[in-house]
Amino acid sequence: MRGGRWRTVGRGLGRVVAVWAVSTLTMLVLAGILPDFKLQSDDGDSATRIAVTAALGAGAFGLLSALVWPLLVRALLLVPALVIGLLTFFLNGSLLLLALRLIPDGRGDANAETAVVVAAVMSAVASATGGALAVRDDDAYRRRLYRLADRRRRR
Structure with missing residues (x-):
């Protein structure tokens, strides 16, 4: 049984790292495409520094989303x-603007409209990546079945 738990934890951690990496790449691509979205200081930075800034921004955005969204969903249940x-x-x-503010040295910046576009694209890419990685994961499938069965029992 112990080997199974470690394997499950390893798969989950691998999925988190993969989604973080894809989110970082998405942020880098969007920073290259969108003129109002930057990941470097005004003086210019090395490619490594820009990649670290993107990784920090993607990580902060992912953590904030994971922490804030469950609370917001519960609070907004009464809203149409x-x-x-x-x-x-x-x-x-x-959340993306807040994540960019958390990056040291003020290297991340976007206006509000661009932040909405970047956040929507990053969320879609992260969801697609997480879903694609969970397709062949028997444990993820089993968890979904347990949740569905639990919902039906509560009705």
Whole structure:
């Protein structure tokens, strides 16, 4: 049994690292495409420094999303679905702006509209990556089945 737990933890950790890496690459690509989104100081930085800034930004955005969204979902259960759909984009943009502010030396910056676009693309890419990595994961499938069964029992 112990080997199975370590294997499960290893797979979960590998999935987190893979999503973080893809999110970092997404952030780098978006910083190259969008003129209002930057990951470097005004003086210019080395490619390594820009990559570290992207990794820090993607990590902070991922952590903030993981910590804040469950609380927000519970708080917003009474809000109509259409409002939640629109609010999601703005809240993700706000989380990205906060994540960029957490990067040392003020290297990350975006205006509000660009932050909403970057956050939406990063969230979509991270969700797709996490879903693709969980496709052949029997433990993830089993957890989904347990959650569904638990929901049906509660009704």
